[in-house]
Amino acid sequence: MENKIELTILDKKNFLNEDEFKSKLSEMAPLLEAAKKGEKEYKNFLGWLSVDETAGEEHLKSLCLQADQVRKDADVFVVIGIGGSNQASRAAIHALRPQNGPEIIWTGNTISAMEMKRTLEELERYRSIYINCIAKNFETLEPGIAFRMLRRYLEKRYGIKEASRRIFATGTPGSTLEQLCIDNGYTFLVFPEKVGGRYSAGTDVGLFPMAVAGIDICAVVSGMRNMKNRLLRESAKDNIALKYAVARKLLYDRGYNIEMMAYFEPRLDYFAKWWIQAFAESEGKDSKALYPVAVSASEDLHSVGQFIQQGNPILFETFLQVREKDASVILPYDEKKDYFDYLAGKDFWDINNIARCATMKAHSERGIPCLNFSIPAIDEHTLGELFYLFMFSCYLSCRINEVNPFDQPGVEFYKKNMFKELKKPVA
Secondary structure, eight states: OTTSOEEEEEOTTOSSOHHHHHHHHHHTHHHHHHHHHOOGGGGGGOTTTTSHHHHOHHHHHHHHHHHHHHHHHOSEEEEEOOGGGTHHHHHHHHHHOOSSSOEEEEESSOOOHHHHHHHHHHHTTOSSEEEEEEOSSSOOHHHHHHHHHHHHHHHHHHOHHHHHHTEEEEEOTTSHHHHHHHHHTOEEEEOOTTOOGGGOTTSHHHHHHHHHHTOOHHHHHHHHHHHHHHHHHSOTTTOHHHHHHHHHHHHHHTTOOEEEEEESOGGGHHHHHHHHHHHHHHHOOTTOSOEEEEEETTGGGGTHHHHHHHSOOOEEEEEEEEOSOOOOOBOOOOSSOOSOGGGTTOBHHHHHHHHHHHHHHHHHHHTOOEEEEEESOSSHHHHHHHHHHHHHHHHHHHHHTTSOSSOOTTHHHHHHHHHHHTTOOOO
């Protein structure tokens, strides 16, 4: 199979008719070629497409040097951000769980008083604290008020000058956030103007927190570049991103309204949240699109699994399968009579994999279409490939559905009501 990400489809009821699938791939070939080149209509949103535009070799070196300075001194690194501003880094850090960096705390993604109180109390446990506020235009309430609370906390604890040294902010050049950094001596990192939050995995937004945590961001970017080159090489009939986008569209047209990402490694919990963010915010317009949800197996098989097996058949599943056996725990023999002797001597890894195969078989036999992404491992390079693959697929899916992949007008509706009640001054 080589060391590649592969997509297969298990479709017992033949909802994805092979001839129709091939025909749709051929029909979408011009769209694929246009997307590869970068459509002029979206030129101001495609900074992520080339990878090197936001994560070139020299820039990565500079970013790593800055991250190393933090890592040498920090006991804890607080990442302030919401939505696309924190999802990619949180996904990678949770999946890889590096052991050679500071603790990472996530905040600015809720307005809960209790969560902020707990964050401030938790910080008392640490000697050396650094923070990174990520906000493209610094207009979103959640990271804005969290940043104020944590700036004041650092100033009271370390003094204004020392606190300034410990503060990083990632925003668009020319934004009020950059001006705040200039006025107060904070380190400013770039949130590229031509990249939206949910496409920002390969920018300072995603890469700097990863680097501080101890992740090899050069390997992440290498994976992204490798997937980009693969997608550029592959024609419409073989292109993994287009196949995924077309399969989703055909199933949506068949009446499936929900796509459920399923995985048997809890390390992927936050990757699934990143995937949900990307597709929900990009596609969910004009009363169209699949509703993306996720299940963490085998835990959720004991709840949502019942619905999948016998409930309303309104969904299909997209599985993430990990091929590399990266841990081994053998169930021991035991003299006590607990009736699990039939598993003695077996590896948890193998039992988990058998559960995954049994789940796909059961769900597909029920008539649930199952897409399966087989990935070589959970490592930096593979995560980089997955980030780029799904970003590109999301771009294609939106274009196939004839919606803008890069705006999010619906997000503003609740904000208007909220800011009115909060009496925010009108600009």
